[in-house]
Amino acid sequence: MLRSTVFAFGFIVTAAPAAKAHDEQALANAPAGDPYVKVSDVLPLPEFIPGLGTLFVDPATLPAGPFLAYDRDGRLSATIYMTPFDDLQNGTSFDGLNIGSHTVSSTDIYYNAGHPGVDKPHVHVVLFHDENAKDRLAE
């Protein structure tokens, strides 16, 4: 029991800095502030991408992200990671990635053939932050 308590305390102490790695409230609504930029401002992509919404990313974190996905009302709806196949195959790992919100209702993982910014065929890992998020990002 004591060992469990110590372990739990240790986990909280360890996890706390990660939880404070960013201000969740600051990312809850678009526009996400510095160092994030709106993807459509820096890359030739639509401002609202059906299925992904309006994306913000810290350019220093490309290609993996996180990409913060906002619905048409500017509400943070998903955090998305984009990991190229050949990078993974060649041994690159993407560890300790940030997250837009610590509330995750579901996750979708699927193939993408590429787009400006992440040209290589890659995987989209989409963490939805509430149950209606997918519908709001769809159109």
Add this chain to the structure above:
Amino acid sequence: MICTRRHAVWLGVCAVAFVAGSRSVLAQPTATVEMRGSPRGVRIWYDPVGLAVSPGTTVRFINRDPGNSHTATAYHPANYDRRQRIPTDADPWDSDFLLPDEHFEVTLTAPGVYDYYCLPHEMSAMVGRIVVGTPGDAGWEGSSNDKSDVSEEVLAALPLVQRILSEGTVSREDGS
């Protein structure tokens, strides 16, 4: 608005000029290639991927993919120092990135085979082939034999010239 007689005459002249201009535009052969993608970007392609046209045809590339941008870029040293896969007498073209519903037009006059690709999607074999004229035309240049500058997937995605000539248009086998 007051319409004077002089205005009426001027409008009539303009109308005649517009109709004449429209006829000349209509007389020029045109064709369309759409850039398409599945909803999640799993698949992306040109439709048709193979197209036969007569010399002087204006080809319009239009992006019908609501979630992505695409280019139509001729394989040519002028475009990112790529190996030439269009006729020697042809002018290379690069549409630059087209956002959804944007388009780009190019008029193809030199007879022969033109291969082109999508800049961000060549790795996914988004390529296309246009055949201008027929092998009997003066100055005809067939398809490039170079295999050093493109992947096996790209070569496999390009329809055979004979098939394009016999069918006129070629779409992907999976119907997309």
